[in-house]
Amino acid sequence: MDEYPLSEKQIESYQHDGYIQLHDVLTAEELRRIRAAVDEVTEANIQRRQAEAGGLRDYDRVFLQMVNLWRVHDTIREYVFSPKLAGIARRLARTPRVRLWHDHALVKLPGDSKPSPWHQDLPYWPMNESGSLSCWMALDDVSVQNGCMQFIPGSHLWGSLPPINLSNPQDIFQYVPDKEKVEPKVMAMSAGSCTFHNGLTFHYASSNQTDRPRRAMITIYMPEGITYREQRHIVTDGLGLKPGELIARDLFPVLSEG
Numbered sequence: 256m257d258e259y260p261l262s263e264k265q266i267e268s269y270q271h272d273g274y275i276q277l278h279d280v281l282t283a284e285e286l287r288r289i290r291a292a293v294d295e296v297t298e299a300n301i302q303r304r305q306a307e308a309g310g311l312r313d314y315d316r317v318f319l320q321m322v323n324l325w326r327v328h329d330t331i332r333e334y335v336f337s338p339k340l341a342g343i344a345r346r347l348a349r350t351p352r353v354r355l356w357h358d359h360a361l362v363k364l365p366g367d368s369k370p371s372p373w374h375q376d377l378p379y380w381p382m383n384e385s386g387s388l389s390c391w392m393a394l395d396d397v398s399v400q401n402g403c404m405q406f407i408p409g410s411h412l413w414g415s416l417p418p419i420n421l422s423n424p425q426d427i428f429q430y431v432p433d434k435e436k437v438e439p440k441v442m443a444m445s446a447g448s449c450t451f452h453n454g455l456t457f458h459y460a461s462s463n464q465t466d467r468p469r470r471a472m473i474t475i476y477m478p479e480g481i482t483y484r485e486q487r488h489i490v491t492d493g494l495g496l497k498p499g500e501l502i503a504r505d506l507f508p509v510l511s512e513g
């Protein structure tokens with residue numbers, strides 16, 4: 256299946272709510288391949304952290320984060336360049352072209368697992384414009400027991416708020432005037448299903464209370480016209496981007512055009 260079917264109603268719902276859940280996006284074979292690749296890099300990462308720092312940091316209890324794996328693993332590169340996923344992002348964002356911002360695997364390890372606190376993504380990203388969106392692919396069946404995502408519908412329309420410290424979080428709802436009315440939507444789903452969310456949408460994931468890792472593979476897409484805002488970020492530090500310059504070099508390839 257090269258083009259995942261997406262109705263105008265679904266696109267409108269994404270635009271209205273700031274997120275969407277899509278079922279059975281990966282085939283069984285695609286899921287098997289990306290799981291094996293993420294397991295491989297996770298194992299190597301844990302070994303490296305043990306050797307370099309003697310164990311995991313507080314942040315790793317929220318999730319073990321491994322960024323831009325497309326540059327180090329062929330199977331992950333194939334996954335990130337998948338026209339099926341990038342085509343969904345392009346149609347949801349109603350943009351002629353999407354580029355890669357970055358990928359990352361987020362693994363919640365079992366034992367002393369912490370929730371991913373309520374936050375928006377855009378405040379961490381060095382971008383002037385909003386509209387970038389993440390595909391959060393479940394590599395395991397996910398529920399509140401092992402850390403599925405939750406979203407606040409419509410929160411992408413509330414502007415960009417100060418970034419939250421993920422390992423020592425502030426309460427993002429302090430910025431929301433009608434916070435009693437806010438109702439999170441819980442995204443339990445089976446492996447191979449995914450959510451897409453706008454970089455401004457409030458989201459959260461519960462801790463992993465099971466005895467197995469919760470594995471997710473995330474690809475972040477930029478719509479046409481995203482420009483650089485000077486701010487430290489692991490992906491852009493040292494690239495010499497000028498404020499206002501389009502984020503459009505080889506590190507940020509076009510993944511879908513139409």
Ligand SMILES: O=C(O)CCC(=O)C(=O)O
Nearest residue numbers: 361371389391460471473
């Ligand atoms: O997977 C998680 O625990 C959180 C994911 C997240 O914050 C994101 O994809 O932006």
